[in-house]
Amino acid sequence: MQPIERPSGRAADEMRRIDLEPGYSHQAEGSCFTRFGNTHVLCTASLEDRVPPFLRNSGQGWVTAEYGMLPRSTNERMRREAAAGKQGGRTVEIQRLIGRSLRGVVSFDGMGERQIVVDCDVIQADGGTRTAAITGGYVALYQCFAWMKTRGMIEEIPMIDSVAAISCGIYRGVPVLDLDYPEDSEADADANFVITGKGGIVEIQGTAETVPFSEARFLDLLKLAQQGIAELTALQQAAVAAL
Numbered sequence: 707m708q709p710i711e712r713p714s715g716r717a718a719d720e721m722r723r724i725d726l727e728p729g730y731s732h733q734a735e736g737s738c739f740t741r742f743g744n745t746h747v748l749c750t751a752s753l754e755d756r757v758p759p760f761l762r763n764s765g766q767g768w769v770t771a772e773y774g775m776l777p778r779s780t781n782e783r784m785r786r787e788a789a790a791g792k793q794g795g796r797t798v799e800i801q802r803l804i805g806r807s808l809r810g811v812v813s814f815d816g817m818g819e820r821q822i823v824v825d826c827d828v829i830q831a832d833g834g835t836r837t838a839a840i841t842g843g844y845v846a847l848y849q850c851f852a853w854m855k856t857r858g859m860i861e862e863i864p865m866i867d868s869v870a871a872i873s874c875g876i877y878r879g880v881p882v883l884d885l886d887y888p889e890d891s892e893a894d895a896d897a898n899f900v901i902t903g904k905g906g907i908v909e910i911q912g913t914a915e916t917v918p919f920s921e922a923r924f925l926d927l928l929k930l931a932q933q934g935i936a937e938l939t940a941l942q943q944a945a946v947a948a949l
Contacts, residue, residue, distance in 0.1 A: 710880040713888040714743070721872070721884040721934055726945040728845050735822075736850030738945065740842025743886055744832035749842040751850035754821045767817025767864075769847065771804035773797055773839060775828040800836045801826070803909065807840045807869050807900045808847055810908045816864030822850055833887040837871035837898055841938050844869050848946045868903035868942050872934035874927040876919060881926040883934050895919045899931035903939040 710718050722743030731737035736751030757768050774797065777783045787793050804826055824847055826839035851863040873885045875896035882889065890896055897912035912924065 710878060710882065712877065712882060714886055718880055718882045719930055719933060721937060722886065724841075724938065724941055726842060726845050726941050728849050728945045728949060734846070734850075735853045736846040736848065738842040738845035738849070740838045740845075742832075742834050742838040742841075742884070744830060745834050745838050745886075746828070746830040747835060747838045747842055748825075748827045748829060749839060749846040750825045750827075751843075751846040752823045752825065753850055753854065754823060757819045757821050761819065763819075765819060766814040767812075767819060768814065768821045769805065769809050769812050769824065770821065771801050771808060771824040771826060771839075771843065773801035773804060773826045773828075773836075775831060775835070779828045779831045800839070803836060803900070803911075804839050804843055807871065807908050808843055810906075811844070811865050811867040811869045811902060812847075813864040813866055816860060816862060818860065820859075822847060831887070833885050833890045834873045837873050840869065840871035840900060841942065845942055845945045849949055852946075852949050867906065868939055869900065869908060870903070870935050870938035870942060871898060871900040872931050872938060873898050874930045874934070876923060876927070881923065881930055883930045895923070895927075897924075897927050897931075899928070899935065901931065901935040903935075903942075905932070 725741040727739040730739035731750050734750035735753045738749045740747045824843045828835045854860045875885045875893035877889045877893050894916045895914045900908040
């Protein structure tokens with residue numbers, strides 16, 4: 707790994723400190739307070755006894771997600787989207803990504819006709835809010851299923867795999883793992899990787915911010931992401947094992 711001086715002092719292949727705290731919310735069926743360094747996201751999973759119209763009488767369930775940032779989650783206060791009367795394009799894109807990522811590891815036949823809504827609220831943002839939301843959202847969703855199982859609502863937890871997400875980028879010419887905001891704002895390229903515990907790729911979002919990057923550089927980023935996902939998967943497994 708090439709030496710580099712990152713703003714945080716981390717090595718190129720070193721993630722921020724990650725904390726996954728399940729059961730954070732006493733009200734929700736499932737929850738996880740997620741910390742990726744100074745990025746903090748509260749993920750809650752709420753069970754609803756209904757499904758979207760297109761699934762009525764199908765015997766299948768559904769998982770969806772909503773995402774939002776608190777006004778002072780960033781350096782300057784943002785106006786609440788509710789006050790503006792509509793969600794911004796970034797918000798819609800991220801919550802669709804979270805929903806797709808979580809649905810990719812759920813077996814809907816085992817849910818019954820129920821819907822789980824995973825809310826991801828950013829309390830503090832320092833880069834990687836969507837990756838933190840997906841990683842913590844999985845833990846919250848798992849806890850919700852565990853809550854259902856203990857009450858006899860389902861026989862088994864209907865998840866075929868775990869899923870987590872991490873960002874990687876090219877910072878000052880060097881591939882680095884888990885970008886914080888100072889790096890993300892200056893990166894030559896950045897990408898978000900959503901990968902399952904078994905290594906399946908759910909989604910990759912990658913952008914060159916300055917000049918196009920090569921296939922070799924992309925593979926460097928993928929290798930870093932796979933390393934990061936393995937670490938996140940171990941943390942997720944430890945979190946759900948405590949439930």
